[in-house]
Amino acid sequence: xxxxxxxxxxxxxxxxxxxxxxxxxxxxxxxxxxxxxxxxxxxxxxxxxxxxxxxxxxxxxxxxxxxxxxxxxxxxxxxxxxxxxxxxxxxxxxxxxxxxxxxxxxxxxxxxxxxxxxxxxxxxxxxxxxxxxxxxxxxxxxxxxxxxxxxxxxxxxxxxxxxxxxxxxxxxxxxxxxxxxxxxxxxxxxxxxxxxxxxxxxxxxxxxxxxxxxxxxxxxxxxxxxxxxxxxxxxxxxxxxxxxxxxxxxxxxxxxxxxxxxxxxxxxxxxxxxxxxxxxxxxxxxxxxxxxxxxxxxxxxxxxxxxxxxxxxxxxxxxxxxxxxxxxxxxxxxxxxxxxxxxxxxxxxxxxxxxxxxxxxxxxxxxxxxxxxxxxxxxxxxxxxxxxxxxxxxxxxxxxxxxxxxxxxxxxxxxxxxxxxxxxxxxxxxxxxxxxxxxxxxxxx
Numbered sequence: 367x368x369x370x371x372x373x374x375x376x377x378x379x380x381x382x383x384x385x386x387x388x389x390x391x392x393x394x395x396x397x398x399x400x401x402x403x404x405x406x407x408x409x410x411x412x413x414x415x416x417x418x419x420x421x422x423x424x425x426x427x428x429x430x431x432x433x434x435x436x437x438x439x440x441x442x443x444x445x446x447x448x449x450x451x452x453x454x455x456x457x458x459x460x461x462x463x464x465x466x467x468x469x470x471x472x473x474x475x476x477x478x479x480x481x482x483x484x485x486x487x488x489x490x491x492x493x494x495x496x497x498x499x500x501x502x503x504x505x506x507x508x509x510x511x512x513x514x515x516x517x518x519x520x521x522x523x524x525x526x527x528x529x530x531x532x533x534x535x536x537x538x539x540x541x542x543x544x545x546x547x548x549x550x551x552x553x554x555x556x557x558x559x560x561x562x563x564x565x566x567x568x569x570x571x572x573x574x575x576x577x578x579x580x581x582x583x584x585x586x587x588x589x590x591x592x593x594x595x596x597x598x599x600x601x602x603x604x605x606x607x608x609x610x611x612x613x614x615x616x617x618x619x620x621x622x623x624x625x626x627x628x629x630x631x632x633x634x635x636x637x638x639x640x641x642x643x644x645x646x647x648x649x650x651x652x653x654x655x656x657x658x659x660x661x662x663x664x665x666x667x668x669x670x671x672x673x674x675x676x677x678x679x680x681x682x683x684x685x686x687x688x689x690x691x692x693x694x695x696x697x698x699x700x701x702x703x704x705x706x707x708x709x710x711x712x713x714x715x716x717x718x719x720x721x722x723x724x725x726x727x728x729x730x731x732x733x734x735x736x737x738x739x740x741x742x743x744x745x746x747x748x749x750x751x752x753x754x755x756x757x758x759x760x761x762x763x764x765x766x767x768x769x770x771x772x773x774x775x776x777x778x779x780x781x782x783x784x785x786x787x788x789x790x791x792x793x794x795x796x797x798x799x800x801x802x803x804x805x806x807x808x809x810x811x
Contacts, residue, residue, distance in 0.1 A: 371594040371615055375498055375528065376542030378618040382494040383532040383541070391622045392489040392805055398459050398467035398629040399492055400801045401777065404784035406452035406472065407433055408706065411788055414454045414562040414685075418447060418569070430476040435791065441476040442576045445526075448472035449569030453518075454562070455706065456688045457635035457784070461768070462496075462503050463510065463739065464518035465568060466525065467629060470495040473526040473572040477533045477579070478810040485807030487533060493624060495529030495575075498545070500623035502593065505600060505610040509671050509740040511556050513605040519554020519567035520603050524593075526575020527582075534583045546588025547578035549599040559637075560678050560689040628768040631777065634704045636687075639672040640694040641764035642745035647698045650749055650759050656699065658722045664695045665748040667729040671740035680723060684709045695747070696722035706787050735762075 369377070386392075409415065410433035422443075424432065430444035431437065433451055438444075452458055452468040459467045474491040477483070483491075499521045510517045527548030531541040551574035554567035582588070593599045594611040601611065634644055643666050650656075668691070678690040687693040687709065696719045697704045713719065731742040748758040763770040772780075778798060785794040800807070 368614070370591045371611070372545055372592050373538070373542050373590050374615045374618065375501065375545055375593070377538045378615070379494050379498065379528045379531050379541040379545070380536060380538040381619065382490050383535050386486060387490045387493040388622070389805075391493050391624055392486065394622075394624045394628055395489045395492040395496070396802065396804060397631070397777070399471050399489075399804070400781060400798070401629075401631055402452050402458050402467035402471040403434070403801065404781035405455060405458040405468065406448055407788035407790050408457065408784035409451040409454040409565075409788070410435075412451065412454045414565055415447065415451045417562070418450050418566075422446070428480070430479045433788070434797070441480040442573050442580075444476040444479075445473045445576045446569040446573035448476065449572035450565045453568035454565035455635045455709070456637060457632050457706070459629040459631050460638045461627065461629040462499050462517075462521070464499075464503075464516075464521060466496055466499055466522070468568045469518060469522035469526050469571045469575070470529050472569070473575045474529045474533060475810065476572075477530050477576055481533055482809050483533050484809060485804035488810055489804055491529040491532040493622075494532045495525040496624045497618065497622065498528040499525035501615055501618060502600070505613065506604055506608075507739070508605040508608060510603060510605060511675060511740065512671060513603070514556050515603050516554030516556050516558070516564070516567050519571055520552040522568065522571030523551045523553075523574040523578070524548040524599070526572050527578035528575075530575050530579030531582065534579050536579065536583060540582045540585075542590055543586065543588040544579045544582035546590070546592030547581055547586065548575055549592045550588065551578065552599060552603070556675065559675060560681070560686040562685065628771075630764070630768050631766040631772050633764070633766045633772065635706055635709050636694055636704060637676060637689050638764070639668065639675055640691055641766070642761040643668065643691060643747050644694050644698055644704055645765050646745065646747035646759035646761045647695055647749070648702070650747065650757055651699065651702060654757070656749060656751060658696070658699050658718055660751050660753070661699065661722065661725060662750040662752050663725045663727055664699075665727045665729055665750070666691050666695060667731045667742070667746040669734065669740060669742040670730045670732075672742070673728050673730060680720070681714055683711050684714055687714045690723070691728060692723035692726040693719070695726045706783070
């Protein structure tokens with residue numbers, strides 16, 4: 367009998383654990399890992415992390431570091447807290463309809479530090495997790511978000527289980543169990559966007575991946591068809607049941623998705639669905655500056671799916687503002703940028719910001735981008751000023767998208783900015799250099 371999808375993925379993960387990934391694929395893994403570490407350090411001082419620390423105090427001892435500080439704990443606790451920190455600012459990368467690195471990095475670093483894994487093994491783990499995520503998400507043509515699922519939460523726990531299975535050196539049967547255990551822990555709702563719970567989706571997925579792999583390593587079983595069964599994961603999360611549960615995973619280990627479609631890195635610490643419009647309005651303002659008082663209104667056109675995620679028309683907190691097109695436009699006009707220093711409760715509640723948000727109108731576009739499920743072909747910003755002038759800008763790919771990548775110097779600058787923002791106590795430049803040469807590290811510390 368031909369093995370089903372769960373077992374095929376189990377074999378793939380076990381092969382990565384035994385043989386490693388190609389050098390080209392390992393190299394592609396660094397970008398997301400390094401960027402998410404910067405975002406994690408920056409987010410480590412957020413209120414959400416402090417609350418999580420008080421509510422769920424990490425176990426004493428252990429060798430897994432919190433935020434690359436001197437404080438250590440057990441791997442599962444580190445994965446949870448580091449995952450919350452990595453995503454709470456919404457500055458981490460996005461791809462595969464979610465945020466893969468913010469889940470994978472905390473899980474694999476926690477386990478790698480616990481087990482004394484090498485840099486190559488860590489990169490192999492990331493590759494296994496990313497490819498597993500891609501294989502699963504590509505089987506669904508519809509938009510999981512429209513059913514209420516947060517893809518990062520539901521795919522993240524399975525991908526993290528695959529990644530950690532590599533570091534535990536699991537064979538195919540046990541790797542298959544790890545995937546099934548990860549699938550049973552999948553969770554995350556779109557309705558929680560704009561609250562601390564969104565970052566909990568990421569932290570929990572990272573922790574659940576650690577737990578799944580560890581249980582499997584000790585012989586704790588799961589169904590060998592947990593993913594593709596008619597009552598399994600893929601069917602459960604499918605918006606209308608049209609998911610492909612039976613196609614053989616023939617591309618695994620041959621067509622590397624991490625190379626074919628790299629992560630999209632964020633230029634702004636807001637929901638990625640605001641980024642094309644932010645690029646557009648900032649381009650208009652660079653071409654001809656306009657004051658907030660001179661604006662009659664701002665129209666933003668995007669897809670219904672993306673507009674639905676941007677649920678906060680009149681946010682009063684920085685967390686809510688990350689999911690507000692109205693705030694993104696007001697922020698860009700008033701600050702001429704949208705960075706970490708603007709994403710504060712104080713800035714969001716400024717009278718001029720609140721007033722300009724009321725002048726932003728959302729319009730829906732049903733012309734979709736065939737390469738990006740749920741996205742319009744372009745997002746468009748149109749500025750109407752009191753003197754009667756009308757200027758518009760359409761954007762197909764946001765700056766930082768894999769097809770329009772940020773320059774290497776900007777990536778380094780973002781990393782160093784994030785470490786400074788998070789109060790990193792160490793040699794930030796040296797840390798960046800070491801991470802850039804991960805494959806040369808014998809032991810992750």
